[in-house]
Amino acid sequence: MPVTTRRDGATAYVTLDFPPVNAIGRETRQGLLDALGWIAGEPGLERVILSGAGRAFAAGADAREFDGPALEPHLPEVIAGIEACAVPWIAAIHGPALGGGCELALACRYRIAAPGAQIGLPEVTLGVVPGAGGTQRLPRLVGLASALDMIATGKPAPAALALEIGLVDELAEDPLFAAAEINHERLSTRVALGDLPGPDADDAAVSAAQAQAEKRMRGQTAPLRAIDLVAASATTPLAEAQQAERAAFLELRQGAQAKALRHIFFAERATKAPDGLKAAAPVDVKRAVVVGGGTMGAGIAYALLNAGIAVTLLETDAEGVARAGANVERIIAAALTRGLIDPAKAEASRAAFTATVDYGQAADADIAIEAAFESMEVKQQVFGKLEAAMRPGAVLATNTSYLDVNDIAAVLADPTRLVGLHFFAPAHIMKLLEIVRGAASSDTALATGFALARRLRKLPVLAGVCDGFIGNRILARYREAADTVMMDSANPWEIDEAMVAFGYPMGPYEAQDLSGLDIAHANRRRQDATRDPARRYIPIADRMVEEGRLGKKVGVGWYRYPGGGGKVVDPLVEDLAREEAHFAGVTRRDISQDEIRERLVLAMINEAAAILDEGIAQSAADIDVVTVAGYGFPRWRGGLMHHADTLGASAILARLRSFAEEDPVAWKPAALIERLAAEGKSFAGA
Secondary structure (H helix, E strand, O other): OOEEEEEEOOEEEEEEOOOOOOOEOHHHHHHHHHHHHHHHOOOOOOEEEEEEOOOOOEOOEOHHHHHOOOOOOOHHHHHHHHHHOOOOEEEEEOOEEEOHHHHHHHHOOEEEEOOOOEEEOOHHHHOOOOOOOHHHHHHHHHOHHHHHHHHOOOOOEEHHHHHHHOOOOEEOOOHHHHHHHOOHHHHHOOOOHHHOOOOOOOHHHHHHHHHHHHHHOOOOOHHHHHHHHHHHOOOOOHHHHHHHHHHHHHHHHOOHHHHHHHHHHHHHHOOOOOHHHOOOOOOOOOEEEEEOOOHHHHHHHHHHHHOOOEEEEEOOOHHHHHHHHHHHHHHHHHHHHOOOOOHHHHHHHHHOEEEEOOHHHHOOOOEEEEOOOOOHHHHHHHHHHHHHHOOOOOEEEEOOOOOOHHHHHOOOOOHHHEEEEEEOOOOOOOOEEEEEOOOOOOHHHHHHHHHHHHHOOOEEEEEOOOOOOOHHHHHHHHHHHHHHHHHHOOOHHHHHHHHHHHOOOOOHHHHHHHHOHHHHHHHHHHHHHHOOOOOOOOOHHHHHHHOOOOEHHHOEOOEEOHHHOOOEEOHHHHHHHHHHHHHOOOOOOOOOHHHHHHHHHHHHHHHHHHHHHOOOEOOHHHHHHHHHHHHOOOHHHOOHHHHHHHHOHHHHHHHHHHHHOOOOOOOOOOHHHHHHHHHOOOOOOO
């Protein structure tokens, strides 16, 4: 049963019992209504204590129900019954109380949370608004500003903050015990939140929330609708406002954005080791080696330390050792300052970290992760030393972004030990981890990669071997399409504006300025020998590097950064593009923002279709996770391939064929797109 009940004297216990997260589906809602009926037939009760079994109070509604019609009984009916119950309810909260779980807690007269609880209304992150009174009861309890901060961002409140703003009444290590000890007279005087007057109006808080939503959740509908609903709590009667809230919830949950956000939510939850690895036992990683102490290596080292894994970082000389130590310490200090770790955790990480030039100190490590310079020669040398120093059962991993994992493994006596673990910078923050299966990679090495991803709280996606794997291969085509548009039609800032309007946090040229133009330049030089001579090459970025315009780190790239501050457009870049177009005999033309977006997005879809068809990616959903979690594709569009399915294979094919008339090499439609269009199928089903 998803809801269980019992009585102990004058106390009734109602437990949400649908592990692991006690999602509030139809059976749970019916169980709560049944509990209300049971309580009505139990004389002499003084309190009802509502709690969740297992590790959660309730982590929200069962989102799988959202794809169909709303099923009775509805949560607002349950909430109203709890709030109107003659016997006061107490919410004893541990773990997450999110969405409908938070709304259940708001229906109770009193709320007690364990120190590790998280309470919030994250519905906007799934493209909807709270649908059972959350936008109206929360501001009555904590005020308009605090309610806006939580609801419009979807950001949950940790227990300490919940106590500070008045969301919970007290904290207790054992909320159930504390709930049973509350004085009956005190409890009986508590007023239901629905009976309280609306909060004071706060136009400044509303304006600030709207500005933040426009900036950080650009293009999304739900946050602005949620802000309007919360603001209405100050002026609109509860019953009327709840009707408006429910109508908005039901409307939004069937919309394209909510469907896309649900898709990526479930796609991320599904990232796990393939079924074929179930029998493989991963190496138990207690000690790790990281080779290279630059930005990437230091981030990987910190991520490992934060997961309780001891780290030995190998560098080439004393200067590198000192730099690596400083880089790791900088991350630890920043995490401490931001409250992400406590002083004890910081000291434990420092104690578990060593930087050295001595490969002999890798002897007892369980895994080595190479994050050295992106050079085949360098990486092969590193793995030769690691194999000589480490025990035979230890896993070897390369963090290469582009290079052939099989060529790296070729220098090993036992190439089955090698697997690709492609982290994304900054490695201690970015959630994506591409796990690259080499031709010889053993199931043990792969299973270890997936197990490590779980410990690091990463989203692991299996990738095959090719230049750039999944994400960087798509990124290369994206940049090539952007460069072609720049040569033929538009300035970099116009292209950036088009893609920001599409939903990217920044356009391709601002992103290059942040990473450094020399990185992409080095990769182009690596590809010179194998580049298709029939494929059009745009040399503008090469000219930028030749002129020392390496990006923000030197104050000038595609943009200028005066004083190291914000970016400003640079007419010299436009002149350079026009000059190269003249040399190439290109007559530049005007182009609309819509066409810019179409060309760049279709270029990525075409490349992704080839990646899927070749088996480099295992599924369209994996490509969605990679593009959203690693490359800034707008989450509310569901990922690249989900967006492709909203366009349809036939429509995509028609546009690709149109573009192929001007460039049959770059725009040749992927075979998968042709098949799907002919068969009327989707990428999701490919």
